[in-house]
Structure formats: C-alpha cells, structure tokens
Amino acid sequence: MHKASTDELRVIHRIGNVSLPVGNGGPLVPPLNPSYLFAARSENVLWDIVENRRILLIGHTGTGKTSLIEQVAAHTNQGVLRSNMNGQTTVGDFVGFWTVKGGETIWVDGVLPTAMREGLWLIVDEVDFAEPAILAVLTAVLEPGGRLLLKEKGNEVVVPHPSFRLFATANAVGAMGEYRHLYQGANVMNEAFLDRWRVHQIDYLSPANEALVLVRTFGERLTPAMAQTLASIAADCRDAFAREDLAGAFSTRRLLDWTELMLRTSDPELAAGSTIYAKVSAEDAALIRNIIRHHIALED
Template sequence: MNIVEPIGLSEQHDNKEPWYLPTGQEVEVFEQCHARQLAVLLKGPTGCGKTRFVEYMAWRLGRPLITIACHDDLTASDLIGRFLVRHDGTQWQDGPLTRALREGAICYLDEVVEARQDTIVVLHPLADHRRTLPIDKTGETVAAAEGFQLVVSYNPGYQRMLKDLKPSTRQRFVGLDFDFPPLDQEVQIVSQEGGVDYANAHALVSLAVRLRALRDRGLAEVPSTRLLIAAARLIDSGIDPKLACQTAIVAPLSDDPTLGSAMRDLVDAMFI
C-alpha cells in the first residue's frame, strides 16, 4: 500500500520481497544495527540502490517502512505532527516520524541534507541512546516502540559543495557506504530489473562505465543504475536501443549540446 502526501511520504506494509543483490556485508551490518537499536546513515550516489536496500531490509526484518523524501520546505511539524482544525474543534495528528515511533516502523529519510537544519535537529534524540521524541505542542515525549529504526541517506558527491550534515548529526549514525556495483553485478541487476538479455544489459552497463568517466569533463551527475534499468525496460518493450539510451540516459543527464553529442557518440559506438 502506497500513500502519497504533500511532504513526499510513502509507506510499505506488504509482504512481497523487493529484489536486492548484496554487494558486500551491508545486510549483516544493517541487521546488527537494527538488533542493537543503532541509527544508520546510507551514503552514495543517486540511483545506486540505497532506497531499494532499505525496502529489502524492512521486508527481511518484517517491519513496516515509512519513507520521507526530504526537501527545503520540510518542517519539523511535517515530521512530528500538528493540530488540525475540525468542525468540532482542534485535533492532534501525528506526523510520519511520530507514527513510525509508535508503530515500531523503520523510518527512512531520503536525501536528509535537503531538509532545513532546524528540522534535522529533531532527529538527534532519536539517533542516540534516548530514542525519544519530545512533542512541545502537546507536552508528550514519545518513546520508540520495539522495532523502530531511524535510517537516513544522502549523496555526498552531489552535496559536498552545497550542503552537508553537521558532525553533531553524523556521529549519531552508523555509516554504510554505497556505490555503483561492480560491472558483473550491475549487469545482473539491469538484466533482472530491466527484463533484457545479458548482451543488452552488458552493453548498457559498459556504456555507463564510459559515461561515468565524463564526470571530470563537466557531467554533474553520472548515469545511475536506475537510469540503466529505465533504458533496459524501453529496450524490452521494443524501443530501439539507441533511442532508449538517448531518452532514458542521455537526455536526463545534461542539456549541454557538447556533452550531449559526446554521450550520443558513445551510445552509437556501443550499440552498432
């Protein structure tokens, strides 16, 4: 069941296993963090599998998952809750973070550094030994139910020159580093998720490896595994591979004519 709200919220309660291919010992480390009530920070480039990993771990641990997409306008009230005016008076409504605490859910804040600093500070008592959330508007202090876990993610490469987490925040989390998988594993992921054969999956990943080398030539964001899967799904639907790469990989990455031309040349060379 997915519920979409203005703050960018989704909830996962079903029992279907999300497909995830481990690339190291991240599953074991996360399981131990959950067992020992440790908050987790996932670091890695856009589209490298951080969100899918959290979905998989929530399924594996049998916990509901509440995901919040962070942004500049995200306030503490959006997370904690607020009083709503109704025909019969005012009524308090828990925010997603408070609901996760009460339900013992995994609460995942995606791209947490996009949120305002005064919002991030709200997470501090949840990410250390206290595991509590004071609600000033009601005078209540909510203690985390069994199974609650706080997980946040961000892209350090993109945010390094723009925003970053303060040390007082970072040191409350166990950090897991993510990156694009090794070539053979990424081929397997693209084939599985995109529905294409090994040859097309290998060509797409090989293209991505070359395009990722363009980062130093002005490409702000390199092609993610997510983009490769989108291209693979277009190919699987019958779209010509070159056109699929143009629309699903090249066009989303840059509007610069020179970079676009260089990327199209690589596509032409890869899909002869």
C-alpha cells in the same frame, strides 16, 4: 520443560548471512523486487539494522541508498515511512501539529512520532537538505534511548517501539563532502551530528553485479554478453560524472528503463531518446551517445 521466550517465537527472515526479525506487515510494506541484488555492500547495513543502529547511507544519487532499505523491509514484511527533505517538509510535517477538525482541536502526529509509536521504519531522504529545526529534532532521537519530547503537546514523551528503525540518506556529507558543489543546497553536517549515526558509503554496483541485475530482471530476453555491455556503458557514464564531464549521474533505474525500451524497439539509439537523452542537456546527451557508440555500433 523449557518455555519458549517471546524472542525465540519471533519469526525471522534470512538475507545472506544475517537473520532479521519479520515485521507485522500492512499497507506500508514496500513492494518486493524479485530481481533486487543484495550485494556484499549490504551485509554490514543488515547487521546494523538488527542491532538497532541509526543508519546514514551516503553516496551519489542513483546508487540505491533508499532502495536498499526498502528491499530489506520488503523481504521482512516491515512497514516504511519516507520523509524527503526537499525544502517543502516542515517541522510540523515531521513532528506533528495541532489542527481543528469538526470544531475540535486535535493533535496530528508527524512522520517521526508515527513511526516511533507504530514500530515502522523511517527513512529521512536527503537529510543534508533538511532545515536546522528538523535536524535538532533528529539529534534528540539519535541520543541513547532515542525518546522524542513533544513540547507542543504538553511535553509528551514518545518512547520508540522496539521495531522502530531510523535511517537517513545524503549525497554530500562526510566522505562525500568533496562533491558538495554537485548538489546545490546541501548543508554541511558537523562531526557531532555524524557521530550519532553509523555511516555507510554506498557506491554504484560493479559492472558484473549490475549485469547480473539486468539478467535477473529480463531473463532470456537479454543475453549475458549484452547485459555486460550495457553495464559497462553505465559505468563509463558514472566515471564521466565523477570527472564532472557529465552534469548528472546514471542510475540503475535509468539503465533498467533504457534496457526495457531497447528490448521492445530493438533499437538502442531510439530507446535512449526518451529514457536518457531527453532527460539531460544537449552536451551531456552527445557525450553519452559517444560512450554508447564506443560499446555498441549505432546507425547514423
């Protein structure tokens, strides 16, 4: 009689054509977004997760790099830690540090060894803003075997749990390097570092897919035609950003926020005031208003 192996008994969850193992749950599992769309761009990322590749997602801000990983985790009941390289994250936060508690000196793991030991997924957001010491730590974990040496803790070696996965996001590296001037403070990532990652460029959703997301989110409150119009406005704003006519990008999150308030107020211009115009310069607001007027008749 055949005895099922541990691998055979492990529960899997299917997303599109890819079957992923289900995690152990817990409070670190991201909330599920039932309206989220796993577009065609997702499939190779999913396969790389299954194969335990180190994954670097690059693209403009607001393209959904982090949300892609979080929604995969939400669907597979997998806990996630995030570390944002915003200039405030130190090597101690990332790796760990000694501290005194109750008169006793104890070691506190940072996010990296915590994720490795507990089989969590770690997302290093904006890795192109990370300080060199953190990049050096990451480089060691990216090597085959991926073990972490805690020199500060007597050279303890952290062996990754089989469920551990490592992700990073960046705006201006590799194929996105030509946009580095749009992301002040971003560091140049050398090829040796990039070669240790499987790099995926994540673009904005197509207008058709973004319209579908709007319909899935708001249901009968939003007609398909209006959803397509709003998605086209977002696409035109992104084209303006790529031409550097706009200083900032137009995320799907911003589009959803605008749409929600628009449905509540029945006034696209009023809704845009607090969801779009107030967040940008007067010049950008004027240009975005013109783009909106090209698609929707607004009252003066």
